Amino acid sequence: MLRFLLTRVSLVVPTFFGLTLLTFFMIHLIPGDPVEFLAGERGVSPERHAELMARFGLDRPLWEQYVGYIGNLLTGDFGTSIKTRTSVLDEFLALFPATVELSLCAMLIAVAIGLPAGILAAVRRGSVFDHSVMAASLTGYSMPIFWWGLILILVFSVELGLTPVSGRISVFYWVEPVTGFLLIDSLLSDESGAFASAVHHLVLPSLVLSTIPLAVVARMTRSAMLEVLGEDYIRTARAKGLGPGRVIGLHALRNALIPVITVIGLQVGMLFAGAILTETIFAWPGIGKWLVESIHRRDYPALQGGILLVASTVILVNLTVDLLYGLLNPRIRRT
Amino acid sequence: MTAETETPANVQPNPLAEFWFYFSQNTGAVIGLVVIVTITLVALFADVVAPHDPVLQNRDALLVPPVWQNDGNWRYLLGTDDIGRDMLSRIIHGARLSMMIGAIVVSLSLVVGIAIGLIAGFAGGLVDAAIMRAMDMMLALPPLLLAIVVAAILGPGLINVVFAVAIVAIPHYARLTRASVMSELSRDYVTASRVAGAGTLRLALVVVLPNCLAPLIVQATLSFSNAILDAASLGFLGLGAQPPTPEWGTMLSSSLQFLQRAPWVVTFPGLAILITVLAFNLLGDGLRDALDPKLKR
Numbered sequence: 326m327l328r329f330l331l332t333r334v335s336l337v338v339p340t341f342f343g344l345t346l347l348t349f350f351m352i353h354l355i356p357g358d359p360v361e362f363l364a365g366e367r368g369v370s371p372e373r374h375a376e377l378m379a380r381f382g383l384d385r386p387l388w389e390q391y392v393g394y395i396g397n398l399l400t401g402d403f404g405t406s407i408k409t410r411t412s413v414l415d416e417f418l419a420l421f422p423a424t425v426e427l428s429l430c431a432m433l434i435a436v437a438i439g440l441p442a443g444i445l446a447a448v449r450r451g452s453v454f455d456h457s458v459m460a461a462s463l464t465g466y467s468m469p470i471f472w473w474g475l476i477l478i479l480v481f482s483v484e485l486g487l488t489p490v491s492g493r494i495s496v497f498y499w500v501e502p503v504t505g506f507l508l509i510d511s512l513l514s515d516e517s518g519a520f521a522s523a524v525h526h527l528v529l530p531s532l533v534l535s536t537i538p539l540a541v542v543a544r545m546t547r548s549a550m551l552e553v554l555g556e557d558y559i560r561t562a563r564a565k566g567l568g569p570g571r572v573i574g575l576h577a578l579r580n581a582l583i584p585v586i587t588v589i590g591l592q593v594g595m596l597f598a599g600a601i602l603t604e605t606i607f608a609w610p611g612i613g614k615w616l617v618e619s620i621h622r623r624d625y626p627a628l629q630g631g632i633l634l635v636a637s638t639v640i641l642v643n644l645t646v647d648l649l650y651g652l653l654n655p656r657i658r659r660t
Numbered sequence: 661m662t663a664e665t666e667t668p669a670n671v672q673p674n675p676l677a678e679f680w681f682y683f684s685q686n687t688g689a690v691i692g693l694v695v696i697v698t699i700t701l702v703a704l705f706a707d708v709v710a711p712h713d714p715v716l717q718n719r720d721a722l723l724v725p726p727v728w729q730n731d732g733n734w735r736y737l738l739g740t741d742d743i744g745r746d747m748l749s750r751i752i753h754g755a756r757l758s759m760m761i762g763a764i765v766v767s768l769s770l771v772v773g774i775a776i777g778l779i780a781g782f783a784g785g786l787v788d789a790a791i792m793r794a795m796d797m798m799l800a801l802p803p804l805l806l807a808i809v810v811a812a813i814l815g816p817g818l819i820n821v822v823f824a825v826a827i828v829a830i831p832h833y834a835r836l837t838r839a840s841v842m843s844e845l846s847r848d849y850v851t852a853s854r855v856a857g858a859g860t861l862r863l864a865l866v867v868v869l870p871n872c873l874a875p876l877i878v879q880a881t882l883s884f885s886n887a888i889l890d891a892a893s894l895g896f897l898g899l900g901a902q903p904p905t906p907e908w909g910t911m912l913s914s915s916l917q918f919l920q921r922a923p924w925v926v927t928f929p930g931l932a933i934l935i936t937v938l939a940f941n942l943l944g945d946g947l948r949d950a951l952d953p954k955l956k957r
Binding site: 343468640 | 688793794796797800801802803804805808809812813885889892893896897898899909912916919920923926927929930931933934937938941942945
């Protein structure tokens with residue numbers, strides 16, 4: 326197990342450094358320079374331009390900038406946003422909980438609905454329910470979620486007036502940020518109604534974000550269950566006279582869950598991508614919206630740091646899933 | 661078609677007929693195929709099919725609702741947008757763009773991905789490890805995020821979107837090709853043609869590659885839908901095709917402020933995206949089932 330752990334972890338280090346190289350040079354290929362962008366239409370004199378380039382370190386050779394960047398990364402300095410003049414890491418950490426809260430809720434919805442739907446579809450293979458689940462999940466998988474979000478806003482917010490259109494919480498509440506997770510913070514604060522307001526704001530975005538993972542989880546659970554249900558040990562369990570609940574819930578599900586957990590883990594990357602669109606539609610103050618805004622205002626350092634941090638998070642989660650997989654399935658460890 | 665499957669057991673069925681037999685049993689896949697053929701025809705003949713010019717503005721017909729609503733107008737079946745352009749014509753021309761984006765993205769990423777996969781598979785050792793690490797790195801980034809970064813570097817625009825989405829798709833093909841190549845290389849027929857004196861290039865392109873195609877075809881169909889979806893997402897974020905180009909995602913984002921007053925300007929482009937993507941996913945699923953020998957028995 327230790328060897329398996331070390332191999333997997335050692336594979337992550339070069340990936341991480343490759344990633345810094347990738348993001349660093351990619352970001353520097355973006356047309357237009359940030360100083361010009363900050364100056365806007367008024368323009369800036371050549372002397373002032375050179376001075377500002379020097380202050381941001383943009384006039385040094387690329388490799389020197391890169392070495393400096395890596396050095397800074399190792400001390401936890403992910404750069405300073407050109408627009409807001411604050412540390413990228415601080416900005417990221419301030420916005421990260423909002424994205425995590427949204428993603429966790431979306432994943433929760435996806436698993437809570439997708440898992441039972443997939444199991445039931447597999448058990449009742451070929452039934453109307455099975456066909457409906459498969460049709461729904463393929464539709465969900467094909468969904469342009471930015472459009473789906475707008476349609477849900479149109480129905481639930483505009484027509485029915487059930488949910489708010491944007492933001493994390495009503496402007497009437499002020500909640501002291503303790504954990505950054507509004508659901509927890511609003512419970513901790515003594516503002517009555519704050520928690521309900523936070524839940525209200527969270528429902529629609531997390532439904533939208535959960536659409537694709539839900540489809541994937543349902544499909545994966547169904548096919549994993551179908552595979553397991555055809556195994557000999559299931560027939561043995563049935564032959565022993567165990568009830569269907571025990572056979573499906575205990576013998577089949579435990580083995581079917583292994584690939585499902587992997588797929589759930591791999592959805593984390595998808596969730597971040599989906600969060601970019603979802604947060605833009607619902608004006609959710611998280612990482613996704615921040616990244617898109619950084620692109621539009623050509624904030625190199627924010628973009629660089631942000632992408633690196635998001636990618637690192639995805640890599641770390643994937644690594645954890647990998648290790649968990651090894652823990653659950655001993656056969657994997659030897660390969 | 662069914663007649664051909666009733667051939668005597670000792671006669672090898674025509675592989676195409678056999679494929680069609682399994683494929684046509686999947687209703688969803690056939691529906692997907694029909695929809696795709698329809699969209700392709702509409703896209704090809706957009707100039708003839710579309711009732712209006714997609715960028716022509718009509719100041720007398722701003723935000724006209726679709727024909728089945730009150731105040732609907734037979735001149736504009738799906739209504740008009742905020743500057744009086746016909747929605748139906750824009751969606752039809754959008755189909756041309758989306759299908760083109762999909763086709764170019766898939767061809768580009770397929771060719772580059774296969775080349776990279778073949779090199780990695782045949783070279784092995786350090787080259788293989790280096791290439792695969794690089795591919796893993798690209799896969800570590802969420803695809804849309806990577807496409808956004810590439811689109812941001814290249815600047816917004818339709819052609820840049822194509823490149824951005826194509827680059828993101830490369831690792832999938834490279835990994836798939838490499839995996840198939842690895843499993844094929846140990847087969848006897850490869851050894852045989854090697855002994856017969858086939859060079860590496862011939863071995864790669866003529867001997868091994870055709871036997872790796874089945875998973876690649878499936879992946880190509882599925883990534884066609886991803887390409888359309890990603891391009892539309894980039895358009896929606898303002899990083900893709902720029903107005904007045906009738907790209908579905910761009911159309912959606914440029915009429916966002918009319919969501920409440922005129923829902924049809926948002927509904928129809930999105931529906932077009934959903935239907936197209938769904939059709940390709942249905943087709944991809946059907947192809948996977950029909951081409952996978954394990955599922956046939």
